Amino acid sequence: MNCRLLNLNHFMKVLSTFFYIVLSTAVVAGDEFVGTNAFDFTKLSHSARSEAVANALTAGKGLSAMSINPAALSYQNNVELYVQQFQGLGDTTFQSVFAALPTEWGTIGVDFGMAQLGTMERTTLSNRSDTGLSFSDSGYRVGIGYAKLMGNLGFGSKINYYQETLDNQKAQGAGLDLGISYKLNEHLHLGSSLTQITLKKIKYIDTEALLPTTFRLGLSYKTELMNNALLLGLDWASPQDSAGVWNTGAEYILNPFLTARMGYSTYSDQAQWTMGLGLNIEKISVDFMYKPSRDFGQSYLVSFGVGL
Numbered sequence: 001m002n003c004r005l006l007n008l009n010h011f012m013k014v015l016s017t018f019f020y021i022v023l024s025t026a027v028v029a030g031d032e033f034v035g036t037n038a039f040d041f042t043k044l045s046h047s048a049r050s051e052a053v054a055n056a057l058t059a060g061k062g063l064s065a066m067s068i069n070p071a072a073l074s075y076q077n078n079v080e081l082y083v084q085q086f087q088g089l090g091d092t093t094f095q096s097v098f099a100a101l102p103t104e105w106g107t108i109g110v111d112f113g114m115a116q117l118g119t120m121e122r123t124t125l126s127n128r129s130d131t132g133l134s135f136s137d138s139g140y141r142v143g144i145g146y147a148k149l150m151g152n153l154g155f156g157s158k159i160n161y162y163q164e165t166l167d168n169q170k171a172q173g174a175g176l177d178l179g180i181s182y183k184l185n186e187h188l189h190l191g192s193s194l195t196q197i198t199l200k201k202i203k204y205i206d207t208e209a210l211l212p213t214t215f216r217l218g219l220s221y222k223t224e225l226m227n228n229a230l231l232l233g234l235d236w237a238s239p240q241d242s243a244g245v246w247n248t249g250a251e252y253i254l255n256p257f258l259t260a261r262m263g264y265s266t267y268s269d270q271a272q273w274t275m276g277l278g279l280n281i282e283k284i285s286v287d288f289m290y291k292p293s294r295d296f297g298q299s300y301l302v303s304f305g306v307g308l
Contacts, residue, residue: 052276053249054263
């Protein structure tokens with residue numbers, strides 16, 4: 001019991017230091033921690049596994065949790081590559097590639113994603129409808145991260161570059177992700193992250209904007225149900241552009257080949273529940289996520305991965 005209290009006290013000291021570092025970084029890099037947000041398409045860039053559990057992976061492990069907490073990479077023990085396709089509302093799509101490479105000095109992770117955000121009707125001051133013209137919105141992001149596990153404590157960071165094209169106007173930006181993860185015991189993990197810290201304000205013509213920075217604090221608990229492993233996650237997230245959000249998710253390993261997933265988020269009353277499946281056949285993995293929306297239809301995300 002005393003050992004667990006010491007471990008928890010150690011984590012709280014590290015977490016306090018982490019808070020100081022990330023908040024100082026945010027203030028220095030972005031001049032302020034509030035403002036108009038840009039590049040909202042980056043919210044589509046999470047993995048199929050992460051989305052299926054409502055992104056409750058701040059204390060998660062591996063490449064699939066990298067976009068939530070880069071420290072998750074510190075637990076990656078094999079080379080992994082996966083690609084995924086997101087089909088959202090209307091004609092919104094997002095294609096992405098993720099890769100992880102463990103080394104003796106730590107784990108390197110990279111990702112690349114491209115978003116097609118649909119076509120919109122062009123209007124003018126004199127004609128607000130039926131112009132017969134349209135324009136499109138698209139964007140991409142590329143990132144590289146590094147994580148290191150030292151005892152029970154994992155650190156991670158990731159640099160991201162973004163570009164969005166709206167009609168014939170382009171905007172670029174860069175952001176920083178920081179995270180920590182702590183193994184309290186064999187069942188309980190704790191984690192925290194600050195993602196998409198604005199390193200330079202994004203400028204659209206004459207309007208300046210910030211990245212949609214999000215602070216997260218979460219835990220994961222591993223137990224058993226009917227002799228099968230059950231992983232539970234609970235996160236509190238504070239997006240820069242909305243009030244605090246609670247995310248919770250569960251992964252139930254039915255057998256070595258099949259995992260069932262479900263999540264719930266308070267982020268929106270339109271699409272609170274998510275669900276998914278994970279299929280593993282030797283070194284090949286397939287993950288599927290389904291998110292119903294009350295008024296806007298359904299969203300799907302499918303990923304295919306290979307581990308070496």
